[in-house]
Amino acid sequence: MTITYSCIANGRVILAELALTGGNYQDAVSSVLKLVLLKAEKKTTARIGSYVYHTLLIDGITYLCATDNPLDVTLPSAFLDEVSRTCSENPVMFQESFPPSNAIVADFQQVLGRCMMKHNQSQGEFMISDLKSQVTDVKNSMSQNIDKMLKREEKRNILIDRTDNLQVANLVYIPRSTQKTFTERPRIMKMSPCKV
Numbered sequence: 473m474t475i476t477y478s479c480i481a482n483g484r485v486i487l488a489e490l491a492l493t494g495g496n497y498q499d500a501v502s503s504v505l506k507l508v509l510l511k512a513e514k515k516t517t518a519r520i521g522s523y524v525y526h527t528l529l530i531d532g533i534t535y536l537c538a539t540d541n542p543l544d545v546t547l548p549s550a551f552l553d554e555v556s557r558t559c560s561e562n563p564v565m566f567q568e569s570f571p572p573s574n575a576i577v578a579d580f581q582q583v584l585g586r587c588m589m590k591h592n593q594s595q596g597e598f599m600i601s602d603l604k605s606q607v608t609d610v611k612n613s614m615s616q617n618i619d620k621m622l623k624r625e626e627k628r629n630i631l632i633d634r635t636d637n638l639q640v641a642n643l644v645y646i647p648r649s650t651q652k653t654f655t656e657r658p659r660i661m662k663m664s665p666c667k668v
Contacts, residue, residue: 477538478584481505488580508534528552555587
């Protein structure tokens with residue numbers, strides 16, 4: 473995934489922007505900025521055309537980036553957090569009520585460029601750390617399942633032992649009424665004739 477475009481906007485006015493690839497981002501960005509202002513949510517994601525636009529809204533300032541992968545949200549989120557932190561350390565740009573001067577815009581374009589290059593180059597690291605966390609989750613899940621299976625096996629063995637003990641006890645216990653000794657004679661019932 474690559475971050476191909478980023479901008480900083482105050483409302484619907486773009487204060488600084490940088491595109492790494494050619495393309496017409498202005499129409500899509502104006503639609504996304506309108507959506508951000510309508511929703512007034514801190515984070516927004518919108519897919520327009522072949523790009524996915526991620527935004528971060530802090531104190532009326534919108535930080536926006538465009539990516540070409542709709543599935544990954546961690547890289548754009550980290551990028552927008554870093555850009556917002558960097559910009560909040562230098563609030564000169566946001567104090568001017570008019571569009572900022574070219575020197576300030578150039579400074580913020582450099583900030584956007586450095587952050588974009590850093591996050592585009594480190595996307596492999598993000599993917600590796602993401603995969604490592606997924607592997608850890610799978611390991612934890614497997615160990616929990618194994619523990620549950622061992623507990624069930626233990627309970628099953630206890631039931632088997634109890635069943636065996638009951639069978640043995642049943643063989644040992646023979647009721648007295650069914651026992652016959654050699655000295656006992658069977659009782660014979662005689663039926664006497666009855667009148668009905």
